[in-house]
Amino acid sequence: MNALTLADFDYALPQRLIAQAPLSQRSASRLLNAGGKSLLDQRITDLPSLLKSGDLLVLNDSRVMHARLQGAKATGGQVEVLVERIVSGNEVLAQVRASKSLKTGSRLILEGLLDVEVLGREGEFYHLRLPGDALETIEAHGRLPLPPYIARAAVAPDETRYQTVYARETGSVAAPTAGLHFDEDLLAKVRAHGVAIVYVTLHVGAGTFQPVRTQTLAEHHMHTERYIISSATAEAIAATKARGGRVIAVGTTSLRALESAATDNGVKVGAGETAIFITPGFEFQVVDALLTNFHLPKSTLLMLVSAFAGVKEIRTAYRHAIEQGYRFFSYGDAMWLTRKTSP
Known part of the structure; x- marks a missing residue:
């Protein structure tokens, strides 16, 4: 394969598909299952059926500041x-x-x-x-900062809907949006399926919305974000791996924290700063599956999911999502991805 450039991560998105407000219920979102041999149009409420007893779900508990x-x-x-x-x-x-x-x-x-x-x-x-x-x-x-592609100011309902139900560590400029789909009922169904839930904290910076502007990806300078991984989370990851379970990151922020802290023996406990830039060819050490929203053209996060699930696979999935009218970005729908293990 020729070296990838910025153009490989561009796509045309109709303006009407950029979600401007949340749905009436958190768990009403659609879920594009791109983790198998064919694409499946599902609902976020189908998530428990994609999980296996013994899996581990990792959530980012960062809370958005009135920044x-x-x-x-x-x-x-x-x-x-x-x-x-x-x-x-x-x-x-x-x-x-x-x-x-x-x-x-x-x-x-x-x-x-x-x-x-x-x-x-x-x-x-x-x-x-x-x-x-x-x-x-x-x-x-201060006021809640909505993303630049939402063409309105924050209103009262955003105070709860642009926060996850489990947000507790204030410090982000933007929500870890894959977690916005979870309500207490969905979390309970995940646990009832035999899946443990643990948390990391990664405070999302405004750089998450910045497109890559260099044609050569290696020339891009990544923004830095703070993260914390507890001993309980590290121990749960080690135990999951030992029993053959999967570590499932909810959101690219959770994935970035886990892969930034990866060691030969699991993940390192404590606080850190990460400027990790995940592009195709990256060797994932911790995360086996990923729940994520749809990402901006030419963004580092689109590159991350392409590295995780495959460049061609993500292109195909995004094309399908646009054709089927999925809602994009922070208040939009979700994708289920599994780590690609072969070229």
Whole structure:
């Protein structure tokens, strides 16, 4: 096979298929089963039938911050701030949209009352100091940040529907969207099927929405995200592998955390930073199957699922999904994939 380029991960998507709002029920989504020899159109409620007793389901329990804040420079001029991560007690890294670059030492007035100091620049982000505890301030005054392809502002129902039902560790800029399909009833049915559920935490950064812009994939610089893997999760993975069960990642974020922490003996316990860029040819060590949503053209996540299930297989599946009117992206439908083990 010739070396893959950016063009190999492009596709045309009708605008009407980009889901702009969640369905009335979390578990009402469709599920494209691309894990077998032929594509099957199913429902997310069919997921338990795809699982086997002894399998392990790994969920990302990160919670979306109220990371978007509006305001102005102290000298005038509107700004929009999107917090990327909390650095310390009252300091954050953030994207800032403004008419001109911000100077170190300048001040912003956000949401009409927050006096914020610009401490400097770190790559694409500004280092900001908030007037109080960063997380408390953001949660009290900020707004839920919906993805750029959702052409509306967040409304009240998004406060629950753009969070998973098991979200508990606040720190993401975007939801781990494969988990949005689960309600308590579906989780109970998974457990009743003899499948254990464990958690990792990976805080999703805004870079997840950024397309790759270099034609040669190796020239792309991946964004960094924080993750945590507990000893209980690592032990459950080791036990699952030992008994011949499958490790099933719910979402590319769970997969990224697990493969970033992979060792010869399982997964490493603790916190870490990952800039892992998974493209075709990557050797997966932990994850055997993947539940995921549909991903943006030319995105690192489309490359990831192509590495996992096969480039041709993903192209065929996406073509089928478009023809059958599946809903795409964060509030869209899901896919079931198994790891390709042969060329």
